[in-house]
Amino acid sequence: MSLGKFIERLLQLIPVLLGVSVIVFVMMLFTPGDPVDIMLGDQHVTEEMEQALRRDMGLDLPPHERFFKFLGNAMTGDFGLSYYHRQPVAEVIASRLPATIELSLAALIFALLVSIPLGVLAAVRKNSFLDRLATVTSLFGVSLPGFWFGILLILFFAVNMRWLPVSGRAGFESEVAPITHLLLIDSLLRGRIDAFWDALKHLILPTITLGLPMASILMRVTRASMLDVLNRDYITFAEAKGLSRTRILVKHALKNALIPTVTVAAIETGSLLGGNMVVETVFGWPGLGRLVVESIFVRNYPLIQAAVLFYAVTYVMLNFFADILYTMLNPRVKL
């Protein structure tokens, strides 16, 4: 893709991001309850102090000025104070973000590791028992409600078999001084194998729960595109040349068959963000998703606003990269 096209595509993001911010702002504008009242809670303050706070938060400005103030603040990462934590919203979000990133990455890797081999096998042995099994499994994968599946996994693997922990991100004894804030990596960097195992054990069940629907979708995509590629002339030609089956599959077919898988994976990574709220709640995972759910019940609106904006911007960017990736892998497609 030419640089010009890339910049053009990048510029197209501006109206979308602006629209997203308008919607988030309007949502919060119409939220019932006075922000100052909610923030003060039971504290008794004088009328003047309340007015000062109102001015300080920009609540006395007309809506359009408030929007530009919100936008300007958002660009500098200033989302105000979390009513509940008495800490800047950006700090609270930053402290919960690594857990969510770690879980999402693990789910993505799990989904790719499961779906690609299964999808390829199902396509190569079309209509075999394995193919049918994979199809049925993927149908279940997209139909299982994540929160329920998570509970069943806990019940079996954690409660009955006692192989894995019930919830949380790590035990007390496996705390390591943070470097990247991703526990798996930090524990390895610090040479704490025990902490690594502990973090890995905590990660397994939430990863499967979050990654299963994605794995199911990717399996279907890989199977379909592999079937498509295997019918192409160049595969027949490679077979006629007498190349081995494995060589044809790996060197010729897979390379092209994976283009749709990679693209869909990039798009679906965005949907992992939504799934995080449910999975983090089930497994007591201390990430951003659970923080948002908790914030709703304590009406911590600045935090919800910032988190929704953050999720949306991440989602838009992921879709943008999926687009770019698709064009780079598939030169016939023009943006």
Next chain:
Amino acid sequence: MTMAQTELKAPRPETLFQRNMKLFASSKLSMFFLCVTIGFVVMAVAAPLIAPHDPNEADLFRRLMPPAWMEGGDWAYVLGCDGLGRDILSRIIYGSRISIFIGASVIIVATTIGVLAGLAAGFLRGWVDVVISRLVDILLGFPYLIFAIALIAMTGPGLQNIVLALAYKEWVIPCRVVRGETLATTGVEYVEAAQAMGASKSNIMLREILPNILSPVLVVSTVRMANVIILEASLSFLGLGVQPPTASWGAMVADGRSFMLQEWWLSTFPGLAILLLVLSINVVSQGLRDAFDPKFHD
């Protein structure tokens, strides 16, 4: 040529939609799961007649009673009772009303809006297309569940608010499909013929184009309905759905969570109900797609 032969009428040609539906009906698996789905709908409609007990009738003497086949169970309460002694089977039967009502209303509202907006964007083009497509792009910028959660945080939980929160974003999906399909009909003979005959724009959109793009709309709405049911259950599970004591499957799973170490039946059965309904709709949708996708016709 005899008279009898000339009077013979040519059989009415089967429309593509009819042929596709026949193809769909020939799949036993799809028909079986269609029956299961219809069974759920009947259960929801006839809940007061079918449910053995009042779903909200609590009795602490029956608290956490196990299913009938386990020790301490009672055949009058086949699937056991919850933490307040309410009959789980009756609550599952009544809970189907919420799932199906929300699933169906969201899809009906969203499909109607999405189809109209998609037709307008694809056929009228110009500024209408620009406005609708930009709005679609912006709404697509939000992860679904987060958008719904943010709206519910604002409006508060409740049946109507949940339907609205989900429909606000859901219409985008049929809209994109219909816009694409409508764009593909530009320059097609039947549209040009209608234009030449002086048909009004709304007439062309609704009478000519719409009937020809119904198949993809139907496929998309079924697969989305399965999705909406899971989303509603997820919202209920998080405590943002229909509020207690109204029975909803997601909330039943959440309630049972604190008892799951011993009383597994509290969460298991409502979860199975969600799985079965969503799976059935997904299989039906898959069958429709196989029947409608021309690639599968060979």
